[in-house]
Amino acid sequence: MSTVWEDNYSYTARNVRPSPVREMLSVIKQPGMISFAGGMPAPEVFPVDKFYEGAHVLKDDGKNLLQYGTTEGYPPLKEFLASFTAERMGRTVGNDEMLLTTGSQQALELFASAMIDRGDFVVTENPSYLAALTTFYNHGAQFLGIPTDQDGMKVDLLPAAIEKARSEGKKVKFIYTIVNFHNPGGATMSLERRKKLVEISHRYDIPIFEDDPYGYVRYEGQHLPSIFSFDDKGGTLYAGSFSKILAPGSRIGWVTGSTEIIRKMVVFKQAADLCSSPICQSLVYEYCRKGYLEEHLPVIIDNYRPKRDKMEEALRKYLAPYGITWVKPEGGFFFWLDMPGIDCRDLFKRAVEKKVAFVVGTPFCVDEAAGIDKARLNFTFVQPDVIEEGISRLGQAIAEMKS
Amino acid sequence: MSTVWEDNYSYTARNVRPSPVREMLSVIKQPGMISFAGGMPAPEVFPVDKFYEGAHVLKDDGKNLLQYGTTEGYPPLKEFLASFTAERMGRTVGNDEMLLTTGSQQALELFASAMIDRGDFVVTENPSYLAALTTFYNHGAQFLGIPTDQDGMKVDLLPAAIEKARSEGKKVKFIYTIVNFHNPGGATMSLERRKKLVEISHRYDIPIFEDDPYGYVRYEGQHLPSIFSFDDKGGTLYAGSFSKILAPGSRIGWVTGSTEIIRKMVVFKQAADLCSSPICQSLVYEYCRKGYLEEHLPVIIDNYRPKRDKMEEALRKYLAPYGITWVKPEGGFFFWLDMPGIDCRDLFKRAVEKKVAFVVGTPFCVDEAAGIDKARLNFTFVQPDVIEEGISRLGQAIAEMKS
Structure with a gap:
């Protein structure tokens, strides 16, 4: 061999x-x-039948859907998502504040490309989502793992951890957190800690990746506002996904953030896969625009x-x-x-x-x-x-x- | 701001x-x-109507297509491709010698992850495909550009270029070539040069990425065997795409190579997007299995x-x-x-x-x-x-x- x-x-x-x-x-x-x-x-x-109901777009809009799409994502689906997520995000975000990705896994990959140089440090909950750790690791990251309890990441431990890392010459590039119904930990970050995390992010000039694939799958209690909604300086990127609320097979996720980081991720997406499938984006949109997503949750x-x-x-x-x-x-x-x-x-x-x-x-x-x-x-x-x-x-x- | x-x-x-x-x-x-x-x-x-004809799979096989798929790709489509490409590849490749990707752009991205460390050199034709250069650049590559003529890359210039680079301490990681109807150059690499390139690859222990998105869109003359077909040591990875022969909107490409490099790319794909959309893979398969692709060329x-x-x-x-x-x-x-x-x-x-x-x-x-x-x-x-x-x-x- x-x-x-x-x-x-x-x-x-x-x-x-x-x-x-x-x-x-x-x-x-x-x-x-x-x-x-x-x-x-x-x-x-x-929802096999209702998803299939939209398949006629493959015929009606076939010439567009079989062609390359824009890297930024199918505009009608972005508009739907801006409205669907408005309450949680604290406002209706603009078209250039959102990027559709090939599953939210790709959001992690593009973000890692934009942020990590070999040897950089990344703050995560300890434990954290396996495939996020792998993606960051593949880009050369090392980890500052912060313990968790029933209210999520113990953010009070963060300042000392960051200061110690910096005193050792380490670059801490971003804070990765899974805010709701943590994978694997199960906990949801409390409102107080969300606000506290934004304060820490601002104090230390370290941006936040707020990963929320499960956020709409809540069995009890009240939905909490996103970290993004508290960050008046635009230093938080929020990632959502259709995988857990509709269909992983669609491979459609989204990220919301300031135009600056979104534009940078668009450039990396051009090199990663040019665009997500217009076929999938359009099928998902057809399903969503009829109100089926809200009915399905x-x-x-x-x-x-x-x-x-x-x-x-x-x-x-x-x-x-x-x-x-x-x-x-x-x-x-x-x-x-x-x-x-x-x-x-x-x-x-x-x-x-x-x-x-x-x-x-x-x-x-x-x-x-x-x-x-x-x-x-x-x-x-x-x-x-x-x-x-x-x-x-x-x-x-x-x-x-x-x- | x-x-x-x-x-x-x-x-x-x-x-x-x-x-x-x-x-x-x-x-x-x-x-x-x-x-x-x-x-x-x-x-x-x-082929809007014939592509739409297969949409019933969204209903018939909905529970599977809406779910996560395997990272390696939808097996029936891989089987079809193994047979479709057999003549060009010189044999029917096995299931574990092929990976389906989210467009062939993703093949470049995964390959770059597997091969390039910052500062490594990559051989390309000069000129070459823009988005390949960008992807390799994003991974830290520098370039050894080889001039071309009407028969493609002037492979006779390669040994001296490699030896010079090595004498300067540069690591040359792979040879990237677009074999048929070059983008942008237009030329097709001659049979003689294909064989010669494999010899050089073996002599210098440098693998080949054979990119062939246009290969089935030939207006005159005979199809040529792939470089892959001449490489009896398994050091060539061949990449194909449905974008130019069916629909870019499907975002489905494929790579064929030794199980070793395919397995490595699978690991990077797990971190990049978990899997390509089973919806798209299945729609493409439905189209292909009826013989429509051959009719459509x-x-x-x-x-x-x-x-x-x-x-x-x-x-x-x-x-x-x-x-x-x-x-x-x-x-x-x-x-x-x-x-x-x-x-x-x-x-x-x-x-x-x-x-x-x-x-x-x-x-x-x-x-x-x-x-x-x-x-x-x-x-x-x-x-x-x-x-x-x-x-x-x-x-x-x-x-x-x-x-």
Whole structure:
């Protein structure tokens, strides 16, 4: 075998690791496996018929949709989103304050291109979204991980962390936060901390990436205003996604921010994929413009809330006795288990033997040690009637480890 | 205005420039403008009805298509492509030798991530595809530009160029070549040079990126085997695209190569956009599996060939008298004008006043000086009846400059 590729790889290519979640697919697909591992919407909530209803645009507007689109995104969909998100954003944002992306994953990638030089530091919650950590890592970032509690990132710890980093000559480029129903942590950042985070951002001249893929999937309590809405200096970029509220297959996300950062990301998008698919953008718009998105949110919420409740009930019954705790998520997709004294990698092996899968905590943490006694469990994708069985199998696996 | 963004930009963000082609849109849209500037397919060739015919999959297979797809790409479409490209590739490639990308632009981006560290050198034709140069530049590349003639890259110049670069301590990471109907140069690499390039690649342990978006749009002569087909050591990655043979709006391209480089690019794709849209991949597959793609190629070719011929006739009539020359493209989208003594930037200003647009040569060249007396003209997007008028306006603009 020739070594022509490996001899010429970039530094990142030589060091990058595949996503543990995506690489677990073969385990998950074993017959009889109950999987809490992925982060996928339940297929039964996809609004297949109403989405298909808009397919006629492929015929009616075919000549435009089959052509290249603008890099900035399909204007009618941007207008819809500006209106749909106005309450949360505090105002109706302008066309040049928004960019549509190929899934919100691409927003992370473009943002990383715009901000990170090798060796720069990035503030994240610890734990944080795996594929954000990977994207930032691929661009050469190192991490300042800030612990969390039931109110999200402990922002009071931030000033000292930033000052220490700066005193060591480190460049801190931005603060990445998942504000609602954190992946994987489950917590929602309190109003007070949102405001505090903006103050810190201004004080230290460090911008914020506010990631909110789950924000509209709230099972109880009131929606909170975005960090973006408190930032009167335009230093916060907000990212949203259709993946969790409509269809990941659309690969459409959006970012909202000052024209300056949006324009910069547009330039990187030109080089990344020229434009997102006009076909997908138009199909999503057709669905949204009829009011279907607003009608659909309660359907999603009514499907997921009982699953969350069922999982929590089972966790209390089968895992709490072992001293395992969690933050109850008010929305979103995940429970994050704190399992003192249990090594998640050992548990994973035993769990898979018992035909139940989850994701080990380590890859979510900026220092793997912090994740060794943690586990992430998804509750949206599974059928409700197997949730209790899956958690009880986990309990049995733990019982065996303790015995 | 806060400086929070610019204070924290990456090196690339501080230095990157927007695509001159995409930024020219406002000029192109002026009323009465005849534009030879873009690189877009003619909308009248889009097979709107037959593409729409497959839309029922959104209903029939909705639950799968609205969900996340695999990063590697929709397997039935990969199987179709393996068979469709078999003759050109020299064999039917396997599933794990192919990755579907969000347009072939993304293939460039993922490849750059896998190969380039800041300061590395990349071999390209000089001139080369603008958005490839930008993508590589965004990743920190510098360029070894190799001149071209009617048979493509002058590969005989390569060994000395590589040896000189290496003697200066430069790392040469890969050779990027557009093999058929070069953008912008128009030339097709001869069979002899394809084989020679593989020899050089093996001799110097430098892999090849063979970019072929136009390869199936040939107006005359015989299709040539790919460089990939001659590379028995697996050091060539071949990239194709549906943009020029079906619809850019699908944002689907593909790369074929050894499992090693494909697997590495998959890892970067996980971080870039998780997966390309299953909706788009499935719609493209529905179209292709019925044999429509093969039927459609002659429709495209019959639309574009007379446009090319008309443009060449007009070039001979209006521009040749000024000593302007070009390589006649046997396919593809572009004429590349060599205009000794004419500064393309001055010509551009005068041309726009006369309501005709093209792209100046400079951004296609790794050293801007080489592009000052060059211009790129697209012939596929315009209506045939305005081609002569547009070229005659260009001739008038040149006449004024010379007077």
